[in-house]
Amino acid sequence: MLATWLFDRLIKLGDLTIIDATGRSYRFQATESPKVTIRITDPGLHWKVFRNPQLAVGEAYMDGKLVIEEGTLEEFLAIGVSSLRASHSDGMLEVLTRLRSLLASFSDFNPVGYAKRQVAHHYDLDGRLFDLFLDSDRQYSCAYFAKPEDSLEVAQRRKKLHLAAKLLMQPGHAVLDIGSGWGGLGLTLAETDGVTVTGITLSEEQHKVSNQRAEAAGMADRASFHLRDYRHERAKYDRVVSVGMLEHVGKPHYRTFFRRVADLLKDNGVAVIHSVGRFDHPGPVNAWIRKYIFPGSYVPTLSEVTKPIEQSNLFITDIEILRVHYAETLLAWRKNFYRNIDKVREIYDERFCRMWEFYLAACEIGFRSGELMVFQIQLSKQMDAVPLTRDYIAEFEAAHTVAETPKRLHRIS
Structure with missing residues (x-):
């Protein structure tokens, strides 16, 4: 052989x-x-x-x-x-x-227009598929398992509150969610701190569902979602959050991305960027993942991200590394997927099922092996925009009950 x-x-x-x-x-x-x-x-x-x-x-x-x-x-x-x-x-x-x-x-180049087509490849799949393995809020990113006994529902709720804590929001703040998914984070932020949230996405399906959810929850006046590239956003915001978006920006565009974050923030603004990262060394995403799951994606090391941040005149005020949290998230997704495999076969064929089995298992192993992790980087335009210690994060989380996802988010139509 x-x-x-x-x-x-x-x-x-x-x-x-x-x-x-x-x-x-x-x-x-x-x-x-x-x-x-x-x-x-x-x-x-x-x-x-x-x-x-x-x-x-x-x-x-x-x-x-x-x-x-x-x-x-x-x-x-x-x-x-x-x-x-x-x-x-x-x-x-x-x-x-x-x-x-x-x-x-050569495939990291991700200009306006082309980026939308690559997003559609994955995120505009049949919505029934995502309901079969994600939590009821359809959070498609790393959960936060503060306790070993946490369910996927609780861990995803913890993730959203963890991000909310780092954003240090105040009533009346305007918040921008770049890459807003199906709207779960934006709706949670809007109801948690009395802020108004603008979400932007390149997925037509996510855009439609997000606004349907906001309308159904009676929150359309506080949370609105738009089909828009981050490079086309022009308003100013008190807070900017981005979860699972940086992986789709493309390495040649990091400087543009962080400069846009800086431009979109008000002078006393704070941003939190949540992304999959590499522990070891810079390199391309697995060739199979790039071809079949996330075309045009790139997973950075911290060293690849910090330089364009510095070039954007932003202060890095906090970095947190989540190690096996995503492995546990993927394990929960994989168990849900296997449990519902017959329902997946009713939507897609056997080859698709095997493709997604391989995708979920391979990603889980990547996070368990020490190759991959998740980082959350907090940024500000002023050095004193956030407290001197991290106590405020635990205090915020302690003040907010972590329970199963609220009923208003239990079903995505």
């Missing part, structure tokens, strides 16, 4: 047996567990795995050309992720990785 050389150098964890398309077995053992056996049914896959393992493995699983005969998908991915991380010390493999990184960098 052509990829034998590659796997010999790659495997640093587990006991992996590969049965190729001719029926011949190859065993690569670094540790006793996890123990996984996979079968490849397509001879053409051998070369594809050698050329681009990230892309080829995901496609093969989607197409049923890679079958797991022993162990689980999660265990197989754990072996792969840990081995790819270890490969950076291998000179030849590092050259291949750098070459793929260079090629991927």
Whole structure:
């Protein structure tokens, strides 16, 4: 098998047996567990795995050309992720990785218009799909598990309140939510502190649902949502929040993004940016994820973000790293997805189901392995815009009851 050389150098964890398309077995053992056996049914896959393992493995699983005969998908991915991380010390493999990184960098360009098309690829899917695995408020970002026993509902409510605490909102403040999703965060902020919220999104489906929810909740006078690129927003705001948006901005546009944040903030304004980040080193998003799940996405390291922030004349007043919170979030999503898999099949085909199984499992492993994390960066235009200590965060959270999502958000039409 052509990829034998590659796997010999790659495997640093587990006991992996590969049965190729001719029926011949190859065993690569670094540790006793996890123990996984996979079968490849397509001879053409051998070369594809050698050329681009990230892309080829995901496609093969989607197409049923890679079958797991022993162990689980999660265990197989754990072996792969840990081995790819270890490969950076291998000179030849590092050259291949750098070459793929260079090629991927050409797709980070994300101008107005093109950005909207890329957002539509994922966020304009059938809304019934998201109801089958997300919480009832349809929060599609990292939850905040303050206690091990927290349900997904409670953890997502905690996430929203955690962000609200860092925004230091006051009654009468105008708040901008960049990348406002289905409106859950904006509606929560509007009802929590008596502020008015403007949400902007590039997803037509999210835009429609957000305004429907605001209207149904009798909050249209306090929360409005618009189909608009952040580069086209012109009003001034007391507070700016952005959750899960920076990953879609594109690395070449970071300076533009943070300059827009600075321009949109009033002089005493505060912003909070919540984003997936990389722990290790700059590099492209997994090739399979970029092609099938989030086209045009890029996950930054902190070092890639802090420089454009500094160039935008913003003060970094707080940084918090959420480590395994997203892994726990993805685990909850994956359990919900598996539990409702028959309902997903009624909406999409089997290949789509396998694609999303792979997506949710791969992302969870990425956060558990120490490759990925989430950061929340608090920014201001004045150094004294926030208190000198972080006590205000705990005080705010203690003053707000964390319970299941309010009834008004329980069903998205």
